[in-house]
Amino acid sequence: MFKEIRVRFAPSPTGVLHIGGARTALYNWLFARHHGGKFILRMEDTDRNRSTEEAIGAIVSSLKWLGLDWDEGPEVGGAYGPYRQTERLSFYKEALKKLLEAKMAYRCYCSPEELEERRKAALRDGRSPGYDGRCKKFTEKEQKDYEKEGRKYAIRFACPKEGETVVSDIIRGDVVFQNSVLEDFILTRANGLPTYNFAAVVDDATMKITHIIRGIDHLSNTPKQILLYEALSLPLPVFAHLPMILGSDGKPLSKRHGATSVEEYKKNGYLSEAILNYLALLGWSYDEKTTMFSIEDLIEKFSLEKVSKNSAIFDNAKLQWMNGCYIRKLSVDKLTDLLIPIWVDAGFFAKSSDFGIERLKMIATLVQERIKCLTEVLELTDFFFKEEIEVAPKAADKVLKNPEALKVLEIAYEKLKTLGKFDVESVEAALRSIPAGLDIKPKFVFQPIRVAVTGKTVSPPLFETIEVLGKERTLTRLTAAIGIVK
Template identity: 45%
Template structure:
């Protein structure tokens, strides 16, 4: 049975690359009817805060990644937080020491860092093994008397060829001389990533390790630990990096980079889910829009690309716009209601709220766009219209059109059909071109010549509000005529 994991270090918001890794693991598990596990690599006690963990859970839940086992859900292979597994790591450290695959190093982390810096200044090659050879009995005795804990170093066989069989990259060959001996437990008693992740993957029976390409260089070290402990190797799949459009590493200078930032920006979760799935993976056809169920059915690691994926924000915006257009109106209202509540004290998805949302969503790229786009329905801002729109109002025919609408409004039934019939009749009745009627009318009611269809504006504002706005516009026009 397929078992995969998402194992973030909860030290901040989830980067878009980590979110894509979690998504690929989720899709692979669901496609193969396997198990998707969430565990926390939280041994960095200073940075792994409760706030960071809560933020991570909130964001992956928002994205729609529901895990089967692990943190908050439990399972047969816990604990699922590394800081709760220290006894387990120490147990296997003892086995490695007993079998000669590791050795104790009686130097603190700070001392090792200082020695390494001195070596770099003199262009000498630093080696844990040489440091161990120069270690004195006095040092070991002093270390123990002070109650200090030795670091544990994994002993690497020299000139050993290590082959990573990778489902995305094929066979990748390393030589152990490229990295030599390496620390697996620091002198502070905490395991390092390369060691702890092996123990966790082995004991949690992870069958496939799907992660970012940047971890490929760690894999030969991990394979050596797997082999030393007689653990079965999982299958590896290293997915490409995500680059900015300028083909540099995606960073803050390119704009939003975390899942939380895109959520707050007003990206719909289903749009982000679809967009992330296509970063480095592609189906056999040229489709770009998929439901979650379709992605689960189609996802296969054989279609994951080796080349870096390019993060195209404009494409994400376009895709989000399409999802906004297609989303059920009540569901979209649930997404936008917090913004409307903060801006205009809209408390529920009433019929009027749904009408407003339907009227403006054609121009929405993000859910938060609902605030500026719907502002004319909540606030009168005729005095702040553009110079171009003001000139349209001052056209000699505008006053005639607005007065006619005001005087005949009570005869109109406020249904879509009747409003449209009334509006369509204006050209014939007034003998004025549509441009000279409808532009001033929309500017008077919506404060811009661009906006929703006029019948929708009428229906949303209602007769009383329309009358007040028409009177305001007529007054403005009359005043400008007098001034001339």
């Protein structure tokens, strides 16, 4: 049907890239890559009051972090640019001229205040609050009289009022809209800038977009856009409207459900591979059992036919679990590389050489099985980087005040002090001999030692932790804990 599949992601750069937008970008990208087509990035920046260069930079940065590269768009260029709507005004003027000449568009002189007053009156009277089409009836003389008064005008599309418009949707089937309920919507505002529906149609047509894959919230715009395609004698693209993403309470995903932007998840220690895998499952599934997909798997298996009509529930706990799975798959070198900036930002050290890259790899290995997000490493490992630690009061009361604690710590000190080789095997052998000698359970031996050397009741594996800490710091901390107990 199409020589080449061409899809686009067209965010409005008024803020950061949110989860819903990221999923839309991913589905478009996967569809293009699966079919060997093109993925285009376009910035819909005609809202000059809210669109910013910072937002464009943030969206571009988030897409790059996710690995969703584009074939045409900002920083890349392409044969169908420019790729920012504010640089495409000539395209809209040309299309607008065609519609005006064909009497399919007309000037509207109604001020925003007048429109709002009429809308309220219609609601009070039980009538439709949509635009009543009064400016369509103006004569040329009436138009000139308004313009002599200094009135600005918008341009509206003259919607047909008979018949119906059918949206043929890959995901939802045919969705029928009665033309009688569609108001004459604005094409260009009084300042000359195009509205979303008009600019999107012109851009998608001139960029030869074959498939429009977007959120279900755009479905109500689609009949208006189809009418514009037909009025301009443009070929229709294929439409696919993705299901909503809801929070665990069944309401649209928002900040009340926690982090919602890609940048927040990045800062909170999530891996891009985990985010992509999880986003892919928010509406699409390959089968009932498989949840873990590499990006290569997703490209191979993705299809719009397997996207559900039903809303998807965003489950933070499941995303955390998946992120932990991806963390455990990392090589120790890669994990260490990812953790170093987190440690540096926390002020644990200025550069990796200050602490020693091999020791950092040892620490990374100790926490790899325990963390679901990279940032969890801070609480688990802070004691490694301090010369002196504070024993948490609760830990001291719960563990160090036990009757056996003093004797355990003193024996541990003596045994570790005499070690020549201070590696994990030697440390473990020395400490495992204590329970039998004192005739007490191992947990009543190892917990006081853990609290003494880490300040916590929960830590990475004890013997490996002591090896990383080294003999001098371990003995110093045991001495300090003995002082607390006495």
